[in-house]
Amino acid sequence: MGSxxxxxxxxxxLQTYRSxxxxxxxxxxxxxxxxxxxxxxxxxxxxxxxxxxxxxCAALGRDDYIWGGHRSHGHYLAKGGGLAAMMAELYGKxxxxxxxxxxxxxxxxxxxxxxxxxxxxxxxxxLAVGAALASKLRNDGRxxxxxxxxxxxxxxxxxxxxxxAALYRLPVIFVCENxxxxxxLHLLERRAEDNIVESGRAHGVPAARLDGNDxxxxxxxxAEAVARARRGDGPTLLECRxxxxxxxxxxxxxxxVGVRRKDELKEWQSRDPVAQGxxxxxxxxxxxxxxxxxxxxxxEEIEQAVEFARTSPYPDEASLLDFVYASGTGxx
Amino acid sequence: xxxxxxxxxIREAHALLLENDPRVFLIGQGLRSPWYAxxxxxxxxxxxxxxxxxxxxxxxxxxxxxxxxxAIAGMRxxxxxxxxxxxxxxxxxxINQAANWSYMFxxxxxxxxxxxxxxxxxxxxxxxxxxxxxxLFMHLPGLKVVMPSTPHDAKGLLIAAVxxxxxxxxxxxxxxxxxxxPVAEEMYTVPIGTAAVRKEGADVTIVATSYMxxxxxxxxxxxAERGIDAEMIDLRSIKPWDHELIFDSVRKTGRLVISxxxxxxxxxAAEIAASVSTELFDALxxxxxxxxxxxxxxxxxxxxxxxxxxxxxxxxxxxxxAVGV
Numbered sequence: 001m002g003s004x005x006x007x008x009x010x011x012x013x014l015q016t017y018r019s020x021x022x023x024x025x026x027x028x029x030x031x032x033x034x035x036x037x038x039x040x041x042x043x044x045x046x047x048x049x050x051x052x053x054x055x056x057c058a059a060l061g062r063d064d065y066i067w068g069g070h071r072s073h074g075h076y077l078a079k080g081g082g083l084a085a086m087m088a089e090l091y092g093k094x095x096x097x098x099x100x101x102x103x104x105x106x107x108x109x110x111x112x113x114x115x116x117x118x119x120x121x122x123x124x125x126x127l128a129v130g131a132a133l134a135s136k137l138r139n140d141g142r143x144x145x146x147x148x149x150x151x152x153x154x155x156x157x158x159x160x161x162x163x164x165a166a167l168y169r170l171p172v173i174f175v176c177e178n179x180x181x182x183x184x185l186h187l188l189e190r191r192a193e194d195n196i197v198e199s200g201r202a203h204g205v206p207a208a209r210l211d212g213n214d215x216x217x218x219x220x221x222x223a224e225a226v227a228r229a230r231r232g233d234g235p236t237l238l239e240c241r242x243x244x245x246x247x248x249x250x251x252x253x254x255x256x257v258g259v260r261r262k263d264e265l266k267e268w269q270s271r272d273p274v275a276q277g278x279x280x281x282x283x284x285x286x287x288x289x290x291x292x293x294x295x296x297x298x299x300e301e302i303e304q305a306v307e308f309a310r311t312s313p314y315p316d317e318a319s320l321l322d323f324v325y326a327s328g329t330g331x332x
Numbered sequence: 333x334x335x336x337x338x339x340x341x342i343r344e345a346h347a348l349l350l351e352n353d354p355r356v357f358l359i360g361q362g363l364r365s366p367w368y369a370x371x372x373x374x375x376x377x378x379x380x381x382x383x384x385x386x387x388x389x390x391x392x393x394x395x396x397x398x399x400x401x402x403a404i405a406g407m408r409x410x411x412x413x414x415x416x417x418x419x420x421x422x423x424x425x426x427i428n429q430a431a432n433w434s435y436m437f438x439x440x441x442x443x444x445x446x447x448x449x450x451x452x453x454x455x456x457x458x459x460x461x462x463x464x465x466x467x468l469f470m471h472l473p474g475l476k477v478v479m480p481s482t483p484h485d486a487k488g489l490l491i492a493a494v495x496x497x498x499x500x501x502x503x504x505x506x507x508x509x510x511x512x513x514p515v516a517e518e519m520y521t522v523p524i525g526t527a528a529v530r531k532e533g534a535d536v537t538i539v540a541t542s543y544m545x546x547x548x549x550x551x552x553x554x555x556a557e558r559g560i561d562a563e564m565i566d567l568r569s570i571k572p573w574d575h576e577l578i579f580d581s582v583r584k585t586g587r588l589v590i591s592x593x594x595x596x597x598x599x600x601a602a603e604i605a606a607s608v609s610t611e612l613f614d615a616l617x618x619x620x621x622x623x624x625x626x627x628x629x630x631x632x633x634x635x636x637x638x639x640x641x642x643x644x645x646x647x648x649x650x651x652x653x654a655v656g657v
Contacts, residue, residue, distance in 0.1 A: 067401075098437050098438050102436050106437065108441060115405065118436070123397070127398070127401030127425070129394065130400060130401020130402035130409075131402060131405040133398055134402040134405035137407065157393055160391035160394030163389060163394070164388070164398060322438075323435045323438050324434065324473050326434045
């Protein structure tokens, strides 16, 4: 882009960089806090995949819906969920985004359209289709995004949902974050071919394969999918190829899959999405001092969140049975 | 008052809900087909359009999941499973998602959803076209379960289920579709969690669910001829169930027969029996009797079906055992 960078492009670069850096540092701090024994809820860290959450959410409006899975800290932050409320949730505190009932795997921020994340693989794919159906019936212009991993494409939920969304031309975007490992098992140990993107064609859903470490590429493809959805032209499948740097769960680097993965990791680390975003800004003439100031702001925000989480109260035992049933009319 | 059949009452409830609330829509298999829905959804698709009455692909999981997602996003869906057996393909959205959603997120989002499941027993259909699995769902925190037995309740409980704001499993039985009873023309609700005394009596309490309530009324008449004054309670709501009404009745009669046309082990009757024996041990004059299906899949041969399904006669026998005749 160099000096040709327009103001709009620079804003997008800055927005996605800040979003990615915030996720990266939140996750690194969380990893430390797990190792220190302060956070005990199982955390599936998003480090390495930040460009996908940042790129997708930069193409969405505040009212658009997103749905996630077990590895959704990044989705929550990128869509605008409160950072301190998520940290408090990881501590199981009453001030957490799910009141200490959810933990890392059940995040919610209805005020910014995040209607829930759950660890049951592929479970929120049909739910995202349902929210898109709600939008279509209300004609309210909202788009619904489903984030899921490559493992989820092996579930029936995925195929049934693509068919339903295509049949009813629903405003939903299926974002598959293909990091090549479902827990410990490589993609090619789970399917005959590396062809997730072709599932789209089979179900009549336009699909594209993307570099999931390039926030701008992800943003561009999502923006096109959003436009298609808002026009009433139906769903899109985006396969974003990426790599998670840490193990399936917890702070360790490769505890699940052994030594072979180290070479891969090295290769993918050379394509670090956060460093890439930073370099683009610098190449475009953005002052390094201002970037450092942005970074410092993120550090302060995270430290304040840790302090907030540490000092917040635990939920009252007397509230154990609250919320088993909704009290009123339900819905956001 | 005007009378309708049970199936017509269900249809009327759907029509009123669709007419009065733009958030209500139907999704599921066989909505257009009398083969699947009897008369209970007749003509709704032409009256309200295929956008709101969506006869869906063969995808129980995705259609139920979509209904859950639409409910979380503020709609009031009714997802239809013409046979409860097939609904088992949608257990993830029902159990893992709908039932847990409010709790997992501290009530900030909830699932105002009705899951309608039809029990379609008998007729030499065999094990996978006959199962009544209310007990399975009664077990789950976060779900409500209703089983109306009269046309009046069929309409009122469906409207209550849509208004409830929680995931409600509404189970109707094809054996009830031709039952006729008075049904008011307007929108009305039957409160979830309330049972109904269908006949007062002093000697023994009979609690029955769904079509066993019809059988129980026949049993009450036979018992009366034999000098036994039975009280009959139609449970209507399986979860929550009306502890107070049943406890009051058992305090009066001291004897309890529970009839639920589903398996005995860990069933609805077992749950009520356990609660009554815990709370009213001193009031009981006789052991509690359960009239349920045997713990076996439904057979096909009519000869075996006759042995498998329970009737008024089984309730009479149990009631006589309870009073010590």
